[in-house]
Amino acid sequence: xxxxxxxxxxxxxxxxxxxxxxxxxxxxxxxxxxxxxxxxxxxxxxxxxxxxxxxxxxxxxxxxxxxxxxxxxxxxxxxxxxxxxxxxxxxxxxxxxxxxxxxxxxxxxxxxxxxxxxxxxxxxxxxxxxxxxxxxxxxxxxxxxxxxxxxxxxxxxxxxxxxxxxxxxxxxxxxxxxxxxxxxxxxxxxxxxxxxxxxxxxxxxxxxxxxxxxxxxxxxxxxxxxxxxxxxxxxxxxxxxxxxxxxxxxxxxxxxxxxxxxxxxxxxxxxxxxxxxxxxxxxxxxxxxxxxxxxxxxxxxxxxxxxxxxxxxxxxxxxxxxxxxxxxxxxxxxxxxxxxxxxxxxxxxxxxxxxxxxxxxxxxxxxxxxxxxxxxxxxxxxxxxxxx
Ligand SMILES: Nc1ncnc2c1ncn2[C@@H]1O[C@H](COP(=O)(O)OP(=O)(O)OP(=O)(O)O)[C@@H](O)[C@H]1O
Ligand SMILES: [Mg+2]
Numbered sequence: 001x002x003x004x005x006x007x008x009x010x011x012x013x014x015x016x017x018x019x020x021x022x023x024x025x026x027x028x029x030x031x032x033x034x035x036x037x038x039x040x041x042x043x044x045x046x047x048x049x050x051x052x053x054x055x056x057x058x059x060x061x062x063x064x065x066x067x068x069x070x071x072x073x074x075x076x077x078x079x080x081x082x083x084x085x086x087x088x089x090x091x092x093x094x095x096x097x098x099x100x101x102x103x104x105x106x107x108x109x110x111x112x113x114x115x116x117x118x119x120x121x122x123x124x125x126x127x128x129x130x131x132x133x134x135x136x137x138x139x140x141x142x143x144x145x146x147x148x149x150x151x152x153x154x155x156x157x158x159x160x161x162x163x164x165x166x167x168x169x170x171x172x173x174x175x176x177x178x179x180x181x182x183x184x185x186x187x188x189x190x191x192x193x194x195x196x197x198x199x200x201x202x203x204x205x206x207x208x209x210x211x212x213x214x215x216x217x218x219x220x221x222x223x224x225x226x227x228x229x230x231x232x233x234x235x236x237x238x239x240x241x242x243x244x245x246x247x248x249x250x251x252x253x254x255x256x257x258x259x260x261x262x263x264x265x266x267x268x269x270x271x272x273x274x275x276x277x278x279x280x281x282x283x284x285x286x287x288x289x290x291x292x293x294x295x296x297x298x299x300x301x302x303x304x305x306x307x308x309x310x311x312x313x314x315x316x317x318x319x320x321x322x323x324x325x326x327x328x329x330x331x332x333x334x335x336x337x338x339x340x341x342x343x344x345x346x347x348x349x350x351x352x353x354x355x356x357x358x359x360x361x362x363x364x365x366x367x368x369x370x371x372x373x374x375x376x377x378x379x380x381x382x383x384x385x386x387x388x
Contacts, residue, residue, distance in 0.1 A: 071164065073165075084098035092111045093198075107206075111125065117191060133284050135296055148238075149264060149266070153228070160200070164196065166193065209250070210253060224279045225344060225348060229341055231279070231281055232341065233383040241287065244298075245285065299330070324339075338380070345372050
């Protein structure tokens, strides 16, 4: 059996003791004098004390290729957003998808920032609080062009924008349409005033999340698992990356025609049979990465709410990560990626939906997934799991 807490009778401490020998601990030293990406020179700690928002604002504007925030109307006029609709939401804000004139589907993740208005029950993030998510998203997206550590399994960042102003009317109409058809937990965006700032991620369309996706058969699911494991292994090796929130809403799937999905790990090309499906990993709001000697991470050590939820392995993982990291969230603990892989294979076996459950190839691939589940937590890292 895999080393996971599915058995409520097994207490957490016993579980943790049982896997202690699998742990790696690589605390990363901060070097306050190294440059973070281009010219952003403050460490996380220093940023808090020295006019943080100002430095982060400049860095973000540079990453956006802007000198000042733009207005919605400059970029997202009603006519520019052809066939637009709202496709998702979170406490952070809203997600829309539209088609460009060239026919490309683009996803907009719109996050209000810096304002005093409480949005969807939470305070808005500041520039310095959204900075790491932006830098991580850009860095992971750029792995699709890396010669040694190549993967296109992290959402493509087409552009990041910093926008200011009232929510555009056509997006408000789409927001209301979604509310009327799906229900929403979010506040009405008409509450935003003229001076409201937003970060807008323009992303490639990754498809449907694992929760709602229906696989043809388990062969496809096995391919999805292999794609997730390789993507994590590559980012782990290149960037000491941990996703830290890889639940089935953050794994997207879409049909593809290509027979193989190509990866490069340490310069070695690996081709995974796609079985007609492409996996995309999204949402780095809890992620951690090392770049240019600087750790980018979200310090959730005091976020008690994150560690309180019960009822699914998903919620248990936040507590497991906290123990793995001794609640020091800047540390690198690649076993955290293994735990999320264990969660994914668990979902693929017990919860994912399949069109065909009768065929021999489905049953045989399902067996292989069970073998993976039995062994996955013997690995110390995602990288070790793909080399095993
Ligand atoms: N690139 C994308 N392609 C397709 N759908 C996407 C994409 N990015 C986001 N979505 C959709 O929007 C939903 C919310 O996005 P995301 O997971 O990034 O935010 P979140 O989990 O609510 O954010 P946070 O954890 O920062 O509050 C996703 O579950 C997915 O359905
Ligand atoms: Mg998410």
